[in-house]
Amino acid sequence: MPQSSQHNYALILGGSQGLGYASALKLAQQGWNLLIIYRDRRSDFPEIEARFEEIKQCGVQLKTFNFDAINSEKRKEFITEIPKILGESGKIKLLLHSIAKGNLKAMTGDSPLNQIDLQITANAMAYSFYDWSKAILEAKLFAEHSKLLAFTSEGNQRVWKHYAAVSVAKTSLETLMKYMAVEFADFKITANCIQAGMVETQSFKMIPGHDVLKNSAIKRNPFKRLTTPEDVANVVYLLSLEESNWINGTVIKADGGESL
16 A cells, blocks of 8 residues: 555546556555546547456545536536445545646637636636545545646646637646645645646647647657656656655746757
8 A cells, every 4th residue: 555544535526547547556556545536428438447346456544426527516516425435444545636638729710719718627627626636635534745736737837729718728737736735735735737748638639730740759769758647647646655745836847858
């Protein structure tokens, strides 16, 4: 089991695929019990169940929940049920935010990006990180020295085609993380973001011109390859360790030097 306790769990928001799933698998391989919340189409369930079965083979406790993590009522219901799910001694030791739900509209044209698009994207990819963290804290369900982690991207600074809404959300996410790092420190909780390099996930393939971004990333990267989900999952694991307790309020790059 992890250094924490057999009664402690990692809660992953968006853990059925991509970076979230790779991180879940890595943590399970290191003995972490897991709660995974995901939102996928029913047609994808067989593939998702196969992934979850791989996690179970690690011999850890895995509990999965298929609902919209952005829905405030669903969040309240779930947090109310956590003591029943984990038992009286069960706590959340790590919260990983891996929700990828962003609008990829252009700012001009027939149907340009609007304020509602911006709000929906920010709610999913930024504000929900704070909402979940605050709700779990208020319910006194965090273990001592818990870790709050969220994924950001180089698009927080670089301009990519049709990425404006996501870029705004990532910038907001990082700002929230900094304030959470300071204000949650009173409860012995740290908050950090992981800036992954270019990873060829399903979400990435939805970005217009993703092939151009992919080729550019390979050329820029000192190792001449894309970042893999496993590369990023390794950093999640490193930040889950007790030895990382003094890392707080920062953006850790997991990109092989690509952003240089």
